Amino acid sequence: MTTHRILILGGTTEARQMAGKLAARADISVMLSLAGRTENPAAQGVPVRVGGFGGAGGLAAYLRQNKIDLLIDATHPYAARISANAAEAARMTGVPIVALRRPGWEAVEGDRWMLVDTVASAVTALGSVPRRVFLALGRQEVAAFKAGPQHHYLIRSVDPVEPRLAVPDATYLLARGPFREVDEHALLLQHHIEVVVSKNSGGEATYGKIAAARALGIEVVMIRRPALPDVTSAETVESLAAMVDHFLVGHVLGPAAERGV
Numbered sequence: 068m069t070t071h072r073i074l075i076l077g078g079t080t081e082a083r084q085m086a087g088k089l090a091a092r093a094d095i096s097v098m099l100s101l102a103g104r105t106e107n108p109a110a111q112g113v114p115v116r117v118g119g120f121g122g123a124g125g126l127a128a129y130l131r132q133n134k135i136d137l138l139i140d141a142t143h144p145y146a147a148r149i150s151a152n153a154a155e156a157a158r159m160t161g162v163p164i165v166a167l168r169r170p171g172w173e174a175v176e177g178d179r180w181m182l183v184d185t186v187a188s189a190v191t192a193l194g195s196v197p198r199r200v201f202l203a204l205g206r207q208e209v210a211a212f213k214a215g216p217q218h219h220y221l222i223r224s225v226d227p228v229e230p231r232l233a234v235p236d237a238t239y240l241l242a243r244g245p246f247r248e249v250d251e252h253a254l255l256l257q258h259h260i261e262v263v264v265s266k267n268s269g270g271e272a273t274y275g276k277i278a279a280a281r282a283l284g285i286e287v288v289m290i291r292r293p294a295l296p297d298v299t300s301a302e303t304v305e306s307l308a309a310m311v312d313h314f315l316v317g318h319v320l321g322p323a324a325e326r327g328v
């Protein structure tokens with residue numbers, strides 16, 4: 068039986084689920100790639116490699132050396148650089164690419180969203196009057212808020228924010244999602260939060276704070292998604308798994324060895 072070699076660029080729950088689904092197949096060999104940002108990543112249950120490739124060229128070399136037949140970009144919607152590198156590496160090598168693109172959240176009645184394009188504009192959007200702000204962002208983005216030292220910040224992250232944010236008033240919370248709406252509701256009340264800063268991550272795992280903010284009439288500064296490369300994509304693990312199956316069963320993909328890479 069031919070074994071098809073698939074590289075999944077991960078760092079998301081869906082990537083882990085996708086990898087588990089494909090690893091269960093006898094005709095597929097899966098490698099899951101993580102950037103190495105999280106100190107103790109959740110157990111993935113499949114073979115994992117960790118760390119950057121060294122740009123699009125490095126990723127292309129990896130695809131060639133490991134005779135990868137299909138590249139799956141299942142990274143977070145805000146991880147724009149690796150997605151761009153993946154599209155470029157696929158173009159350079161001729162290895163097919165499919166992306167898993169979770170749809171963004173849409174504002175519904177009762178939501179008080181202020182849309183901004185960047186983290187820096189989110190800081191500006193908080194205004195000059197001191198407010199109690201919940202930062203539900205990655206620890207890399209938090210540093211930008213030193214430009215708004217007049218606010219009180221509740222900062223939640225998976226790993227400790229080091230160095231601490233250079234503002235006089237910040238509270239730190241270590242937690243890993245998923246987060247339920249009922250708990251987010253309690254958290255916003257407990258800390259007297261007046262505004263939430265969020266990415267439009269999509270999916271269920273982190274929607275609780277958005278629903279809780281709506282219920283409490285709290286404003287959300289929503290950072291818009293970055294532009295991502297235009298590649299074939301699916302919105303769910305199930306639909307992507309079905310596409311992979313179509314590629315393999317229909318022999319649209321030959322193994323890398325047959326393509327001479």
Ligand code: NAP
Pocket residue numbers: 076077078079100101102104117118119120121122123125126141142143145146147148149150152205266
């Ligand atoms: P990024 O800005 O798009 O990528 C920066 C660099 O990190 C890339 O150029 C690449 O280095 C390396 N990299 C990123 N993802 C990788 C992966 N899966 N495997 C190997 N190398 C990877 O990414 P980011 O926003 O820092 O996110 C890093 C990781 O965290 C991603 O895997 C993403 O799925 C996950 N994540 C991100 C967010 C977010 O909000 N950004 C949220 C949840 C999870 P080289 O150029 O050296 O190859």
